[in-house]
Amino acid sequence: MMKDILLTLKSHPEPTPRWAIESAVNIGRHLGAKVSGGMCIVGIPKVSNFLADRLVGANDAIAEENLKSRDNAQTLIDALQECAGADAGSDPMLIECGHIIDPRVLTEHARVFDLTIVPAYGHPETQSVVESLIFSSGRPVLLLPQEVGSQPFGSIVVAWDGSRGAARAVHDALPLLRSAAAVKVVSITGDKELPASASVDALLTHLANHGIKASAHAEEARREDAGSALVRFTHTSGGELLVMGAYGQSKLREFVLGGATRTILTSATVPVFLSH
Known part of the structure; x- marks a missing residue:
């Protein structure tokens, strides 16, 4: 809420x-x-x-x-x-x-x-x-990055890799996910090896327990980073909002963004819900 x-x-x-x-x-x-x-x-x-x-x-x-x-x-x-x-x-x-x-x-x-x-x-x-x-x-x-109407985010894409950031984003976005007509959970393949915890089925069960019916999808990164693949999938699947975890780490007193996060922050063309 x-x-x-x-x-x-x-x-x-x-x-x-x-x-x-x-x-x-x-x-x-x-x-x-x-x-x-x-x-x-x-x-x-x-x-x-x-x-x-x-x-x-x-x-x-x-x-x-x-x-x-x-x-x-x-x-x-x-x-x-x-x-x-x-x-x-x-x-x-x-x-x-x-x-x-x-x-x-x-x-x-x-x-x-x-x-x-x-x-x-x-x-x-x-x-x-x-x-x-x-x-x-x-x-x-x-x-x-763009205008939304009076009934926003009817179709939402959730980026899932089993990480802490992704879990935080799903939890924070529950109020939006509950009101969406369609929720698509997507895992990006070909960018990095996903851990066993990245099971989409387990996340679908979790969402179902919250009254959210979601579908599972896999999208291959085509010589691009995960951020670009996520934006492309969101567009092609009719998504109106992308939900994802944000990643970054401090190195030598300079904050370094994760690759997907950097892509999203610099070139997002769809609304993006980010949590860390």
Whole structure:
């Protein structure tokens, strides 16, 4: 059961498009959950170089961009309230940021929501925000690269490899899986050797115990990584949502994403529900 959803909004350089707000509200109503907004307000600091300011008017340009960010923020707040109406959650969280979005504060807020939705519309900082939310919030994330209607996710694809991440994703997505008309569990072959725990039959039994009828499928990776194969299968099978575990590990103080996760975060063309 999901009761509260956090929708991440961006005010700069281009604001979150209205279709993303409308889609998030549709998802919230589908789940019986209220939708709250979380947004970084960009505040670019003034330049200290007098000559640069005098020659090109740097500080005037910076002030204009900061004003643009705040104006966009108010427009987004108004749009969320208009779309959600009585289904709006708590007051929007406005986080003062520097010249780039700092996802850490947003991630801390996400820990007290059942789900965080991140619209993907080409904003340059989407991947860093999604990574922080997935691996540090302790909550599932829905990456939303396209509009969804008032009856979203009637057909759902579940990526299954028997791993901890996949199990976590299935558990977190149960409210969506219960309401879907079709659930397809797919295992990708030819990418890596799957463990014995990757039994799809056992997962189908588990889902059936939750009142979810699912079908089993196998999809071969055709000289591609598992992420690309999953997106392809989701498209060809008519899936409207892909549910999968997210993988990553820290090496030499640099966070390294798993191959399938990296592919999904950089090139997803269907909505993706991710848990870690």
